[in-house]
Amino acid sequence: MTDAAPDTAYARGEAVVRDPTGLHARPAVKLTKLAKGFDARIEIRAGRSDGWINAKSPNSVMKLKVAFGETLSIRASGGCADRAVAALVGLIERDFDG
């Protein structure tokens, strides 16, 4: 949640959650599993809220309570940050391969 690195150090992306139930347990687990596959520090937030949370924590992702139609912002820093953001955006856009 604290960003020591300047804003420009982040790779960024956005995607809209298409699942009718929102980001419920199953998609949240899929998202964190994918995030854990990257070394980069990856964070997400819902809509325009200020709180960035760790995308590798299923508990924190669940507690965002992201609803259907809401935009999820993603930012990553460190190794393969661009690829990590692209992968997460892809997963959300494919509706979590549901």
Added chain:
Amino acid sequence: MAEPGHECVFTGLSAADGLAIGRIVIERTARHGPRRAGSPADEKEALNAAVARAAREIEALAAQADELGAGILEFQGALLEDEDLMAEVLGRVAEGAAAHVAWASVIDGEVAEYRAGDDEYFRARAEDLLDLKARVLRHLHGAAADAPEKEAKDGILLADDLTPSRFLELDWSTWGGAAIRGGSPTSHVAILARARGIPLVVGLHGQLDDRLGGKRAVLDARAGRLVIAPSPVTMAAASDRLESLAADRRAWQDLIGRPAITADGEPVQVLINVDDPSLLDGVSPAHCDGIGLTRTEFLFRDGRLPDEESQFAVYRRVVAWAAGRPVTIRTLDAGGDKPIPGITPHGESNPFLGERGVRLSLRRPDILTVQLRALARAAALGPLKVMVPMVTVPEEMIRVRDLLNDAVGALATAGVAHARPALGMMVEVPAAALAAEGFDVDFFSIGSNDLIQYLTASARDNPAVAPLADPRNPAVSEMICRVVGAARAKGIHVSLCGDMASNPALVPLLLDCGLRAMSVAPAQVGGVKLAIHRYRGSEEGAAGRDG
């Protein structure tokens, strides 16, 4: 809790329908003895070991569970690997807290967060955390050896509580059912029990008394009753009902995958109602003739206005599920008992007679147009029908058709793949039912819930007058017969999508009216097909159909 030898009735809430006769097996929540904490390093090691064992058990359980169960367990497993959550617990251990104290306090804090707020879904997830908390604590206390029984011939489980993972551990083919003092009808365990047809009563009144163990009992989950030491009369009635339920169930299983045909050999379409497409994963499309009603209110929850892409994604998924079978999707039916903040009007003196359904859509053509565009795009992917709620006069359908024409025209101009969907109306306003022939539509779908409440002037959400809102009132049959007659005269399709069709006992009445298509709750498909299978057109019914 009971006088030995006398019939003794305990009441609770029905969580999963069913009936069982068996013997009581009491399961007590494990009580842990005191645990002596070691050094922070020892405690860290103990915690990691307990978490690792819990993770292995959950993984093994998930491997044998069905999709619903695996989903619940998968989330629990992921929580055990949650680095933030574990860092919090390990942090407290490093500061000197005992492993079991640190674990329990962190999880309890999370449970409180999940339970805060109104969202039923998140509240239910607190169960997963508590389930996990108990499992890890059991290992920390070294109580893993007391493996409780997984099988019990005709056992009726009586317990303070039942966790989702414990439910998934039991071999339900050997148990009759369960009655628990805790729980709620919306809990995970209730959902699991309903999906598997296991009788379950929750919120049972009374204390657990070890003397009840092994006693004969009747669990009437529909009524939310557990009868211990039943009298011969109670037993005989329960056995009779059990036998006829078992016979019905066998008959359904034979019929459910086949098209419904009456005893006279007349085919009847059985479609399903879809409240929320995410529930379709648990339903087999082969068991129905398509979808007769897809509600779209969930898309607009909390006053959100979903864009065309979001809506298209949902409609596409429903059409794909149906695999070529017809899919009827209803345009937004806000208002009445379904207010949506920011869309429905405030302060109407009588919302059921106010600006709802198509009345609201025509006041907000911007919202309706986005929905019609998304629907027309989905219509390119399969047979899709658009249904308009709360229509009163033909003019309303002319205006909706104009909007649909505009939407289709704009998609064509923009070169976006689409098709013109069939456009029909719900018949639920008595004035529309009586003058149905005058509407220019492609199909009718009778909305019996509202039709009955308007016809009998009895609000369906007011228990004081609910008995008057009776689907057996002859005026209701008269109205349905008229609409069926109007559809025949016009040569268009007619079905019924209210609760009436989901009640097997009322199905003969609908068939008597000449109705040959009905849309029902997915769980009732078997029961409705059986009622159709047993139906033979009576003289009276035939007269009704002609009249």
